[in-house]
Amino acid sequence: MNPQKLLKDMFDAAIASAQPARCIPHFMPKPDEIGSGRFIVIGAGKASAAMAQTVEQNWLGPIEGLVVTRYGYAVPCQSIEIVEASHPVPDAAGLLAAQRIFDLVSDLTPNDTVLCLISGGGSALLPMPWAGITLADKQAVNRALLKSGATIGEMNTVRRHLSGIKGGRLAAACYPARVISLLLSDVPGDNPIDIASGPTVADPTTCQDALDIVKRYGIHLPDTVMRVLESGQGESVKPGDRRLSKSSFHMIATPMMALKAAAQVAQAAGVKAHILSDMIEGEASDVGKVLAGLALNVANHNMPFETPCVLLSGGETTVTLKGDGRGGRNVECLLSFAIATRGHPTIHALMGDTDGVDGVEEIAGATIAPDTLSRAFDQGIRPLLRLDNNDGHGFFQALGLSVITGPTLTNVNDFRAILIVSKE
DSSP states (O other), rough: HHHHHHHHHHHEEEEEEEHHHHGOOOOOOOOOTTTOOOEEEEEETTTTHHHHHHHHHHHHHHOOOEHHHHOOOOOOOEEEEEEEESSSSHHHHHHHHHHHHHHHTTTOTTOOEEEEEEEHHHHHOOOOTTTTOOOHHHHHHHHHHHHHOOOHHHHHHHHTBSSSSSHHHHHHHHHHHEEEEEEEEOOGGGGGGGGGOOTTTTOOOOHHHHHHHHTTTTTTOOHHHHHHHHTTOOOOOTTTTTGGGGGGEEEEEEEHHHHHHHHHHHHTTTOOEEEEEEEEEEEEEHHHHHHHHHHHHHHHHHOOSSEEEEEEEEEEOOOOSSSOOOOOOOHHHHHHHHHHHHHOEEEEEEEEESSOOOOOOOEEEEOOOOOHHHHHHHTTTTHHHHTTTTTTHHHHHTTTTTTOOOOHHHHHHHEEEEOOOOOO
């Protein structure tokens, strides 16, 4: 068995399981369900362009629409316009695309159908600030949230109440047309309100909830933003709103589906796979230490699992930035894990983001082997200093251990595989 190859094969299987071409056709409406009205495709997220392409390839009737995706993630479509914008901090291209999508659905009839394609990254790619909030304000909010250590659910609670399009507002704008949302989940627990901040689903959270999060993490926000939250002006569309009465959604791919696909690859190689959770959150370096403790127990005592085995997990960790290194959260978790496992001779691991971008680098993640720390020391690289400086990418790239996939055209969140082989 080649441990590094097996790890990468599992990562590839996880990504492949969430490809739109595999997931979307089963959930598409039938032409006879559309009737004589317009069929409009809209959407946002890192996978939205690939999702739109799949819709076009599986649709025979008239179709139109607009989706926005991350720079470098566009794929060719014939009738659906693809726009690229910035992620994770929104830009003017995303703002213009959001306004155009909103305008496209603002005059629909009960005979029309909107297919909304939503995937991870949509929060930044679909910025439409609430009245009185500027794009610069929204950019400042995103940067502050990303540095705060707040969970993705908490960050999106704040974002929903500063937006003119999220928190159910996009579906409300489509009313009285029928809205079908296809969601590709990148969030722990697959809560639809947290996938791209829920533009087409009702939001039970409030402006006060957003304020509580801001205070909990000591996040400094522009005065204009605070006024919107404190006044309650940014309240989102709530459950029971009649404008959402014709709106439905389907979860087409999730982190758990990806972990199960990876588990099948391990089992085919004769390695037992154990899925720990698809909902692990927390500070990335702390999660790395916890996973290291579990891996060491398995390696040293064959408890709670016997070797050889692989421990799989997903979710979305966070990083509270203290240094000026190159991120991101998966390599930070892996570096912490490597330090805590101290080069154990039977432990290998891969951690990465299924969208191919960990943090802001075009690097999906990295791998470690038993000799990783010793190789670093031989090159004069000090792992603890790199961890303290939030420089996971710098550490692993110097050792040639980065995992680079290019744009994967999907996103089902973090992927962690810890392979523990038997002692020789």
